[in-house]
Amino acid sequence: MTTPADPDPQPAGPPTRRRPGGRTARVRAQVLDAVRAELGEHGYDGLTVESVAARAGVHRATVYRRWGDVGGLLADVLDAAGDDDWRPPDTASLEDDLTALNQEIQDAMSARPSVMAALIAASFRSEKAAEAQQRLWEDRYTRCEIVVARAVARGELPPRTDARRLLIAATAPLYHQLVLLRTPPDPHLPRSAARTAALAGAAGAFTEPPPSGP
Amino acid sequence: MTTPADPDPQPAGPPTRRRPGGRTARVRAQVLDAVRAELGEHGYDGLTVESVAARAGVHRATVYRRWGDVGGLLADVLDAAGDDDWRPPDTASLEDDLTALNQEIQDAMSARPSVMAALIAASFRSEKAAEAQQRLWEDRYTRCEIVVARAVARGELPPRTDARRLLIAATAPLYHQLVLLRTPPDPHLPRSAARTAALAGAAGAFTEPPPSGP
Numbered sequence A, B: 001m002t003t004p005a006d007p008d009p010q011p012a013g014p015p016t017r018r019r020p021g022g023r024t025a026r027v028r029a030q031v032l033d034a035v036r037a038e039l040g041e042h043g044y045d046g047l048t049v050e051s052v053a054a055r056a057g058v059h060r061a062t063v064y065r066r067w068g069d070v071g072g073l074l075a076d077v078l079d080a081a082g083d084d085d086w087r088p089p090d091t092a093s094l095e096d097d098l099t100a101l102n103q104e105i106q107d108a109m110s111a112r113p114s115v116m117a118a119l120i121a122a123s124f125r126s127e128k129a130a131e132a133q134q135r136l137w138e139d140r141y142t143r144c145e146i147v148v149a150r151a152v153a154r155g156e157l158p159p160r161t162d163a164r165r166l167l168i169a170a171t172a173p174l175y176h177q178l179v180l181l182r183t184p185p186d187p188h189l190p191r192s193a194a195r196t197a198a199l200a201g202a203a204g205a206f207t208e209p210p211p212s213g214p
Helices: A022-042 A049-056 A060-067 A070-081 A094-110 A115-122 A127-153 A163-180 A189-202 B021-042 B049-056 B060-067 B070-081 B094-110 B115-122 B127-153 B163-180 B189-202
Strands: none
Touching: A022 A049, A022 A060, A022 A070, A022 A115, A049 A060, A049 A070, A060 A070, A070 A115, A070 A127, A094 A115, A094 A127, A094 A163, A094 A189, A115 A127, A115 A163, A127 A163, A127 A189, A163 A189, A163 B163, A163 B189, A189 B163, A189 B189, B021 B049, B021 B060, B021 B070, B021 B115, B049 B060, B049 B070, B060 B070, B070 B115, B070 B127, B094 B115, B094 B127, B094 B163, B094 B189, B115 B127, B115 B163, B127 B163, B127 B189, B163 B189
């Protein structure tokens, strides 16, 4: 659900009469494309302002001035990834919505190269990237809350179900296995984790307030 | 549950008649203590063979010869952490066992400095550390399978419950929030995540074979 997308298509309009922001937006798109490509091919260690500038066909002074350093480039890629119109799946079933969401995560993490996996790894190297990664996840989980609200409205979940806790429970096993345990993608896991969260949610595991004792 | 422990107490016996392995074991303990201390204080970027050797009071040639590089040092700290007699909690209740397990994880991750958090971060920097981290997790999850077996024996879970899937579901939200989302520790989360996994397990979410379709 956090697949980076290009937020900067070239502005429409006749090339002889660009809007003032056109060149700036075009340079940003070229540079962020180059960051994603370099990151996917070489990982964080191969990522330099120089290699990004060369690949983007942009003067490196421009990159330094606008992005500062590699951390600034990574943060902008992550911020750009959140600047899209992504919406969570709507299949009319909580388990199926969560399964489709998990499948998106697993597909993005399993791509070769996976820009998403490289960005998560980079967030352990750069504080700016870590903060941008947090902003992106916060935005994605907020957008997904509608999945829970729809399930409550359909009667699949009790009222006052805590959407965020349910969404974390549904998606955390994917991230844990793929990012931390580094196990190969399990084709059953997207549905299994979704079903677990849906079952627990239906049984009241995420109704507020959170449990405080035995 | 992966709190690094010192596996190398100084061998007992009169100091004038050490066993042949005594000095080797003592040097290892000193060096690994130094790695943990440097890692906790300065993180991966401040960790060098030189700083570890100086802190341990060991010649740096000894460290290079035995551990090779920083990755080798980190891998040995992780391998040493698994070389203990840790056992999972046994409270006679699945939810309480999993809650106590999660509390151990949260406490280790929230310590300041947290060697565990620093080791996880380092696993994104060093392939050797990543492999050792995987071995440690694999060992810890295997040791925890008894928690599920006992719950099945008590009738809290259906027979043929997949222990690993249940344990991942119970612990993944902790790791996801603390390591990836980098949210402050939530005092309710250890029990909340445990209860979710226990509820889903009782409802049959982890009985084999895994679900394969809607």
